[in-house]
Amino acid sequence: MKITDVEAIPLRLPVVTDAADSTQDALVVRVRTDEGLAGIGEVDASPLVIKAIIDAPKSHLISNGLRALLVGQNPLEPARLWDRMYEGAMFFGRRGAVIMAMSGVDIALWDIAGKATGQPVYRLLGGGYRERVPAYASTLMPATPDEAGREAGRWASQGFRAVKLGWGGFGGDFEHDAALVAAARRAVGPHVDLLLDLGFRWEGRHAVEGVRRLEESRPFWIEEPFLPDSLEQYARLADATDVRVAAGEENTTRWEFQELIDRGHVDVIQPDVTRAGGLTECLRIARMAADRGRPCVPHAWSTGIVKAASLHLLAAIPNALFLEFCVWDSPLNLHLVRPPFAIDGDGTVAVPQAPGLGVELDEEVISRYRMR
Numbered sequence: 434m435k436i437t438d439v440e441a442i443p444l445r446l447p448v449v450t451d452a453a454d455s456t457q458d459a460l461v462v463r464v465r466t467d468e469g470l471a472g473i474g475e476v477d478a479s480p481l482v483i484k485a486i487i488d489a490p491k492s493h494l495i496s497n498g499l500r501a502l503l504v505g506q507n508p509l510e511p512a513r514l515w516d517r518m519y520e521g522a523m524f525f526g527r528r529g530a531v532i533m534a535m536s537g538v539d540i541a542l543w544d545i546a547g548k549a550t551g552q553p554v555y556r557l558l559g560g561g562y563r564e565r566v567p568a569y570a571s572t573l574m575p576a577t578p579d580e581a582g583r584e585a586g587r588w589a590s591q592g593f594r595a596v597k598l599g600w601g602g603f604g605g606d607f608e609h610d611a612a613l614v615a616a617a618r619r620a621v622g623p624h625v626d627l628l629l630d631l632g633f634r635w636e637g638r639h640a641v642e643g644v645r646r647l648e649e650s651r652p653f654w655i656e657e658p659f660l661p662d663s664l665e666q667y668a669r670l671a672d673a674t675d676v677r678v679a680a681g682e683e684n685t686t687r688w689e690f691q692e693l694i695d696r697g698h699v700d701v702i703q704p705d706v707t708r709a710g711g712l713t714e715c716l717r718i719a720r721m722a723a724d725r726g727r728p729c730v731p732h733a734w735s736t737g738i739v740k741a742a743s744l745h746l747l748a749a750i751p752n753a754l755f756l757e758f759c760v761w762d763s764p765l766n767l768h769l770v771r772p773p774f775a776i777d778g779d780g781t782v783a784v785p786q787a788p789g790l791g792v793e794l795d796e797e798v799i800s801r802y803r804m805r
């Protein structure tokens with residue numbers, strides 16, 4: 434089998450705001466083959482930047498767009514093609530956007546491999562450790578305690594056993610942050626886990642005090658209190674508190690995650706399969722975390738493609754905790770793929786069992802939101 438095309442499909446809602454909401458646009462990758470099989474992937478990053486990385490023509494030996502490196506190659510060799518892309522785009526890549534673009538391609542290759550063999554992807558990744566994954570409802574923190582209580586209570590009452598509130602209303606001052614979280618805790622009761630995403634809003638030297646103020650609301654973790662490169666601040670906080678510190682959605686490659694754990698002392702790592710290097714690299718990252726006694730909870734805030742790919746990763750690793758289940762009311766989150774994802778009464782989501790990723794694009798949604 435040979436790859437015949439790598440298509441980058443940018444999608445965008447008619448109105449895009451400043452909210453910390455990456456369901457407002459998306460970049461879908463479709464890899465086609467000479468045997469008629471096609472695989473899909475996604476990149477949760479600026480769509481036209483990623484499209485340029487895929488479409489760029491060859492500049493020289495180690496400066497190639499991804500399509501130029503892939504056409505004519507066997508799609509059933511994702512690990513070798515990962516190295517081919519990494520080395521072939523070395524001159525402008527190695528980290529960041531190029532690894533994100535590679536992630537979308539890599540997910541599509543695994544989708545093809547699953548369809549070619551009639552197997553769900555997690556089984557090809559070495560799974561399955563589980564057939565269902567507990568989900569946390571992931572949403573933005575409202576501005577006031579009343580609204581925070583309503584928002585957290587809404588998702589707990591729909592069956593989620595864990596709720597994450599992030600960005601948005603966080604970061605005014607510790608008093609306000611603590612009031613928001615206390616209201617959320619009152620609304621969900623004692624048995625639902627509360628996850629808090631600070632969205633870089635805290636200053637390093639004061640953060641220990643910030644966590645202390647939140648402790649009575651029993652947060653399950655504190656996510657991204659600092660900028661991703663502030664590894665010394667992460668280490669200081671993680672060493673000073675018993676509350677788990679989570680991070681990693683901005684990081685790419687196993688080398689950055691090794692730093693995050695070994696220098697940043699981060700407790701819970703959150704590689705995004707559509708950003709950190711795809712399923713091939715996230716499997717390595719999750720295994721490295723397992724070796725260091727850390728759980729892996731992939732970041733996932735985009736479409737049903739990232740939900741599907743994350744579920745296959747979570748089924749294939751020993752150190753899974755939760756699926757991040759974006760509940761944001763956006764057509765790209767809710768309607769891009771079929772079948773749609775839903776939680777069951779026990780707060781878990783089923784790992785897809787159909788061949789490949791187990792989801793198909795809704796072409797009507799693609800044509801409605803495709804950037805032209």
Ligand SMILES: [Mg+2]
Pocket residue numbers: 599630656657682
């Ligand atoms: Mg986050």
